[in-house]
Amino acid sequence: MAIMNLLVAFNGTEASEAALRYAASLAKQRGAHVTALLVHSAHDTFDTTSRWIPREARNLLADAQKGIVSEIVEQFERLRPTLGLGDNLVLRTQKGRVDIVLSDTARSFDILIVGRPMRGDDEHVVLHPDRITLLAGRPVIVVPEGYDVEARHSHAALAWDGGRAAARAMSDSLRLLEQQGKVSVLTIGPPVGSLDDLMAHLKRHDIEAVHEAWPAGHSLVDSVVSYCKRHDPSLLVMGAYEHSKFREDFLGGHTAQILREISIPILLSH
Incomplete structure (x- = not known):
């Protein structure tokens, strides 16, 4: 998949600024286009159009929400000159x-890039990358707050269990992995299917693949997080919610835990 048309969720948070800079870096390497989308919702706790709410109160609520959106747009415009994309960068609000x-x-773009949600994000603009990954049908890259796009890394990492979601994530990330040139394939216990076929597939895409394995019974979250802290890859690629999201949430889902603890961008696919 050629990566030429990027969508970024920009909501004014520190993490969304990191996501925007990450997208700009990818776009400049490829001559790609970046669309930043600021989505904002009204409070869901009550209907501000209700005739039972005084007009003055409705006006105050509307003005407050407009103020939040205006501040985020102004923040974006201050960032624009530093991104170096010129006409290849636009902002939309919805x-x-x-x-x-x-x-x-996101379904009309190659990839969606979002910032990692943080406590204290304004409820009008807060997003949930795990839910979006389930719904969008497109790969989602989640960028942590403060991530330095200029940092140098030696390789990427692929969390692999041979399942459907992992295969989708690997396929969705191939252009990024080809650029990196080296991938560590992380497995715990015996993977489903042929690991040799996976390594050959990556090699045929000019990717140097190495295998890092842990015995069955090791914690997926602890193993992946500790590996990424030790080796600092440029990107972690993983399938999201191979089991149902309800089951993952009920059991303390791996996807959500890794999103909270990893300090590098994560590409999720489902």
Whole structure:
């Protein structure tokens, strides 16, 4: 998949600024286009159009929300000159349910790049990368706050269990992995299917693949997080929610835990 048309969720948070800079870096390498999308929702706790709410109160709520959006747009415009994309960068704003709008819009782009959610994000613009990954049908890269796009890394990492979601993530990330040139394939216990076929597939895409294995019974989260802390790859590629999200949430899902603990970008596919 050629990566020429990038969508970025920009909501004014530190993490969304890191996501925007990450997208700009990818775009400059490829001559690609970046669309930044600011999605903002109204409070869901009550209907501000209700005739039972005084007009003055409705006006105050509307003005407050407009103020939040205006501040984020101004922040974006201050960042624009530092990104070096010129006409290849546009900003759009849209009102609606944040996760739904981003998921629907992402289907017409190559990839969606979002910042990692943080406590204290304004409820009007907060997003949930795990939900978006399930809904969008496109790969999602989650960038942590403060990530330095200029940092140098030696390789990428692929969390592999041979399952459907992992295969989708590997395929969705091939152009990025080809650019990196070296990939560590991380497995715990015996993977489903032929590991030799996977290594040959990567080699045929001019990717140097090495295998890092842990015995069955090791914690997936602890193994992947500790590996990434030790070796600092440029990107972690993994399938999201191979089991149902309800089951993952109920059991303390691996996807959500890794998102919280990893300090590098993560490409998720489902």
